[in-house]
Amino acid sequence: MIQITVIQIDNYGPWTVTPNPRRENDLQALQSRLYEDLNLMFGMYGGLVFYTRFDNLIAITNGISLEVHKKIQESVRNRYPFTISMAIASAETPYEAQKLATKTLQEYGSAQDSNRREVLDVANELVNGYVQIAHIDINNVTGTFTDVYSAYDTYLKVNEVKLLLMKEFLKYEALLFFIGGDNFMAPSNGMNEEDYIKIFDNINKKLNLDLKAGVGIGKSAEEAANLADIGLEEIRGKRVDKNICILKNDKFFKEVLRKGKSCGL
Amino acid sequence: MIQITVIQIDNYGPWTVTPNPRRENDLQALQSRLYEDLNLMFGMYGGLVFYTRFDNLIAITNGISLEVHKKIQESVRNRYPFTISMAIASAETPYEAQKLATKTLQEYGSAQDSNRREVLDVANELVNGYVQIAHIDINNVTGTFTDVYSAYDTYLKVNEVKLLLMKEFLKYEALLFFIGGDNFMAPSNGMNEEDYIKIFDNINKKLNLDLKAGVGIGKSAEEAANLADIGLEEIRGKRVDKNICILKNDKFFKEVLRKGKSCGL
Amino acid sequence: MIQITVIQIDNYGPWTVTPNPRRENDLQALQSRLYEDLNLMFGMYGGLVFYTRFDNLIAITNGISLEVHKKIQESVRNRYPFTISMAIASAETPYEAQKLATKTLQEYGSAQDSNRREVLDVANELVNGYVQIAHIDINNVTGTFTDVYSAYDTYLKVNEVKLLLMKEFLKYEALLFFIGGDNFMAPSNGMNEEDYIKIFDNINKKLNLDLKAGVGIGKSAEEAANLADIGLEEIRGKRVDKNICILKNDKFFKEVLRKGKSCGL
Amino acid sequence: MIQITVIQIDNYGPWTVTPNPRRENDLQALQSRLYEDLNLMFGMYGGLVFYTRFDNLIAITNGISLEVHKKIQESVRNRYPFTISMAIASAETPYEAQKLATKTLQEYGSAQDSNRREVLDVANELVNGYVQIAHIDINNVTGTFTDVYSAYDTYLKVNEVKLLLMKEFLKYEALLFFIGGDNFMAPSNGMNEEDYIKIFDNINKKLNLDLKAGVGIGKSAEEAANLADIGLEEIRGKRVDKNICILKNDKFFKEVLRKGKSCGL
């Protein structure tokens, strides 16, 4: 079970243009600050936040209590010109969890309902569960893109990869987010090695570039992300002979992967 | 002529994994802080920065001197664990300008050359010129997506719109960036009303949703963005009868638009 | 027992002038950002940080584990151009605790020893214990100073109050910090109502102004500070007939105050 | 003539306790962020801000236009849960300038008048003028305090030095601010070498420690601070044989110092 929190700025659209459209520089600074803050605060309890649309963010929050959520909600209220609503849900797959969470939020009213403020609710239950994250990276993006093509052409290519990855992962009810550079993170509970390989083959055929992924399985998003990073370094260091390296925290999980062969075994 | 600055974190990839992979929460916080800071600092001189890939950013910097660039570069060196390189270029179209800027940067060495640090150079010339920005927005995203579909489904839809817009705008040598929510900004010097309408029609046919855009033409990115915002409000307020409203700062520009009919005229 | 963490930027002095003196604006921005970050991160676990000298900070950290300290230390390393060292100690009084913590830090070498990096150690033991904080406030600073005297004259007056308070509180082995406006916070485990009253009388005689204080006793700095704030509001609301209101969290403490009469009792 | 801007958070006191006292961690984070932001924004135009009481800040703003002030005020409105008021004044001495600025602000109503919002006014005139800043530093604070005494004892000592310096400088209508570590900055237009030496002798007699100061004279706070820093390094490098080194930017100033002997001449 993965626990997902959907975060939404309350009635943000109208605020951005009241009484006059606000300076875009300020909105960009404000949104990226919120993203940063949420990552620092949830991160203190092992959570990980993705910026998504900036006004609607998705976080992995396994093991994080309602009380901690409340504190974060209050801290935003105390330091920002707006408030945020949050709904938490858990499910077997990340897609299902965020869907349940969104539904709970929607039941309280529209994102632009000026009476809906600081919702904090749980769709089903808070879980410890586990988190599986794939940290996906383009091989040699520096040599084949950054140093060769224009900044925007590389950016466009990264966006093509991103959209294709989003669609491929969705088939497995997994999510996919861009985390900067040539890197993506896919919360993907339940997927196995073959699943990732199949996706990367598809991308390779369509876009003619190679991907690799470290996959981590841990009790929190942070632990999973750390393990995924180590897996990626195993591949970079050629200590494994494929483009996927799955690592799990054995102290906490015995039987997680469907067909689980841990990297290097 | 539009002036574009390409900003690149020096040798960032290796740093993120030395001596061990760094915590993803911290990298996300660090990257979004850099983006925020750059927007605040360039914004003080009318510039506007887009986060692009976070390690490679694109800024519109008409009217901003080399000296101001130098100060920003120094401020990053003083407050971050890394340094940044920057190259500035001007051209008739945003695409051409960023291409020239990237080329200048590449001539100094690889993005991952540990000896290339704090490049600051100008490809051709610093200009005042003018900036044309379209602020593009999905009609009623709240009622048709945010309040109805799951957070991730809406996000996926927004990404489809984004990629399609990127490709369409590129035909005009214009750039396109996502700025949060259901909003995009397209630096698009030289485009006219018909061009935008054609693009929105294409999107509508393929993705079945309606777009609107305020377009601003000003002497700086900030002025252009402000005018674009006002144009968008003109459309929202139904004070124009189409989905495009182009506004220019007449104090500075007489003949800018190719076939320029100003919004409401 | 109160638990105190002394935080020190490693080898900061030399860094500020290498290779040339760094821009003061940047140093101020950097230092205040560090202070902010530390407060947000320790705050997620109920801790409270005082900026002290900015390069040497003092935090109340009851109940905060070594592991959390380590995470914060690592997060600073990942996002700042410098690293920090930390030593933790507990004692009956705040003064004694910070003294022990400082001593532990000093044993590892000079603050400007370039080989001493990222010390993290515990002087004696990590405790839950309890925290007593007085939130001290000048009566009607707005009417008698801010609106009447110049900004600097008021500031000077506040500094006189501060230094006198520091010296008075030290007699009880309590610490005192300025927290903005006309507000001070005194970590002051073991002090009782009479002690505070005596200090305020002294200040009144010497500086001719009235102080009030809410005092909170809780299991964390955050809880103590919250209770202190409530106490202050009790006084402001004239629901108590003196200038001191001590509140404790009875769920956790039975017999804490030496002569403890709880506010309103 | 020095130009000073007094900045005040509007109606901040009541806000901090409405509807309930806000979490102190958040207030500290919020206040230090404001300070950071103001320094970055004013700094882009050569200004320098001192945190003073955090809710009332003092900035040196020579050469900074009303338009830039307005942009900063708007940016705070767009990103913070409160607004700020500002008044600008110029005078021969820093003390006089801040006094005039405060008076202008006070004429608009109380700091806690809920109807007074976003005042922006000029007491007399905006000037280019010049800025004289002394960057004062304790000799070998590391060896004699930081590495020897407890963190709080050193802090107390620094506060004693600070208050004494404030009073001494006030005799010359100069201001003094703590900027972290063992450092102080004194905006001190019109003072000469002998004046500083006399003050340092007084401090030495009373507190038994040695001070040194680089003094910079420039057309902006930033330029003055930079020159002061260089002066300080001249003293540290023993390239001057006294504890004061005054440097001025000769490109802009011919006759500034009353008895001006430039350092090293």
Ligand SMILES: Nc1nc2c(ncn2[C@@H]2O[C@H](COP(=O)(O)OP(=O)(O)OP(=O)(O)O)[C@@H](O)[C@H]2O)c(=O)[nH]1
């Ligand atoms: N968010 C995030 N970004 C990273 C991380 N590692 C690398 N990046 C980004 O990815 C960019 C490219 O770095 P690399 O992937 O090391 O470079 P490469 O040329 O593709 O090399 P290989 O991946 O080793 O083939 C960097 O500039 C970073 O922006 C990471 O752990 N997290």
Ligand SMILES: Nc1nc2c(ncn2[C@@H]2O[C@H](COP(=O)(O)OP(=O)(O)OP(=O)(O)O)[C@@H](O)[C@H]2O)c(=O)[nH]1
């Ligand atoms: N960056 C940025 N985002 C904005 C701006 N205005 C709105 N948004 C974002 O767009 C989201 C949706 O707001 P709106 O576009 O007003 O909502 P809508 O339902 O599509 O309504 P209409 O566009 O009026 O049809 C908001 O939550 C914001 O995230 C803006 O000026 N800048």
Ligand SMILES: Nc1nc2c(ncn2[C@@H]2O[C@H](COP(=O)(O)OP(=O)(O)OP(=O)(O)O)[C@@H](O)[C@H]2O)c(=O)[nH]1
């Ligand atoms: N850090 C912090 N500062 C506060 C808090 N409450 C008030 N302040 C500061 O104190 C300043 C003065 O506010 P008040 O103390 O409410 O004003 P006052 O005129 O002294 O009124 P009384 O204290 O009610 O007599 C504000 O501008 C804030 O800077 C708080 O809880 N924390």
Ligand SMILES: Nc1nc2c(ncn2[C@@H]2O[C@H](COP(=O)(O)OP(=O)(O)OP(=O)(O)O)[C@@H](O)[C@H]2O)c(=O)[nH]1
């Ligand atoms: N804000 C600020 N602080 C500084 C600067 N230089 C040093 N500091 C602070 O001062 C502290 C002590 O550093 P130094 O003054 O170099 O150390 P010292 O032991 O007194 O050595 P000397 O001054 O060379 O005798 C550092 O930890 C910093 O906090 C500066 O330029 N600006």
Ligand SMILES: [Ca+2]
């Ligand atoms: Ca890569």
Ligand SMILES: [Ca+2]
């Ligand atoms: Ca919209």
Ligand SMILES: [Ca+2]
């Ligand atoms: Ca008060």
Ligand SMILES: [Ca+2]
């Ligand atoms: Ca010193």
